[in-house]
Amino acid sequence: MPLSSADLPSSTPRYALVDALRGCAMVWMTLFHFCFDLAHFGLWAQNFRIDPVWTMQRTAIVSLFLFCAGLSQSIAVQQGQSWTRFRWRWLQIAGGALLVSLASYAMFPQSFIYFGVLHGMAVMLCVVRWSAGWGRWLWWVGSAALCLPPLAAYAFANGAEALAPWFNAPALNWLGWVSRKPFTQDYVPVFPWLGVMWWGMAAGQWLLFNKPDWLQRPLPGLLKGPAVLGRWSLSYYLLHQPVLMGGLMAFLWLAKR
Template sequence: MSIGMMAEFLSYYSLWISMQTSPVYESTKRSVFLDVYRGSAVLLMMIFHFCWDLRTFGFMEYSIYDPFWVYFRSLILTLFLSAVGWSTYTSLTKMKGNTSFWRRDSKLFISAASISLATYLAAPNQWIYFGILHFIFVASLITRPFAKWPISSALTGAAIITLYHSTNWLHFPNAFSTITDYVPLPQRTLDIVFPFPWIGVVLIGPLLGYLNWHKCPMPSFLLIEVLAFMGRFALPIYLLHQLVLFALVAAFKMVLELLT
């Protein structure tokens, strides 16, 4: 297993551990609509990574900077991150204290720190110092007080996204190089998530809970059941899918080489 695959596996494993305490999975009564919503993101993510694997082994040729793939990735992130704010709101309406939240935050912080340590040991020139786990930890702390006022939270999130896409106010093109000049961080990293505009997406999430989207009835047919299943078991699927897909494509490539 290469260093990159090892680091990716550690990232998936830590994210799975940390999100086991997420409010999404603490409710006793699940929302089919929210499961389908999250399951749709899981399905798109699997398609995205499968195409990535095909590209890695030479079965497809495309640039990850092509507009289609940029928007495709943005759609996946939007679904996942809006679900973070959404589930935060629904959990706040059910919980009487913050004990579960702080327990989750502690585990999330430890998991993020573990990813940084593990990738530093495995790939010191590309270790992860602010990846998806680090972002979710910070975004959870920021979103929680806003989630109590979902309309204000959504307006704030919309304002952030609008400013990011219509102005340069929230663009910091030299921030990365400036930070690495003063702090001994690598010039390249295996994973990095910039706060803007994605914190805006998380802040819009509570509005979906306020509008009771999770209570929307869903028809019962095969596609809905499959998506709901994927949403219900999103974490283990998220943890294992890329390893399975990568191995399958690699095995197929090996068989083709043996036959030719």
């Protein structure tokens, strides 16, 4: 998932608060996916596509992940992370995205993940890293990115209907300018989510310049566990669903014996 402080040179300080925030998002994500898996296997009747209880949680979890990714990028830039090191981490994320697509195709061939959170991050990290020097303008472009999808939906409903099929198709729906959500298990388009990552970068730059002590304060005991987990976010993200689903499948198999 987001670039973690473990990706920085060992001589640079680790900001445990960012790791803890990321770790908390991972714990929340795990609980969310466990509930999703219960519904998928018919053990709990829930509608994760339209029920606000679940759709709002998903939005909050993805937002926290991407905001942390922006924070991490601000730290990486401030501490002089090289483009070579950035490219290596980017290849890991892009490779993880490919694995997610292949695994989801095996499980859900009709609704496999072709532009989920890792796919979106692979694109957005490049944009955010390239625009790191924009300073306070990051707040404004982030706000604009958040506004673009509803503006596109309004345009499609008021005079630009002919364009909607083009942007709803897989070739362009990764942009997020759609009039209907595509049928896929995970969908994190560039817009509006790039705005969240831009805000994370802007917030990180502001904190590092004005309040660096906020990021360096000792963590309360309750957050120390999530901070450790947050250092291994990509590996955890790739492994947690196979473990959860495999455990539930084993449980169902044993229950039938």
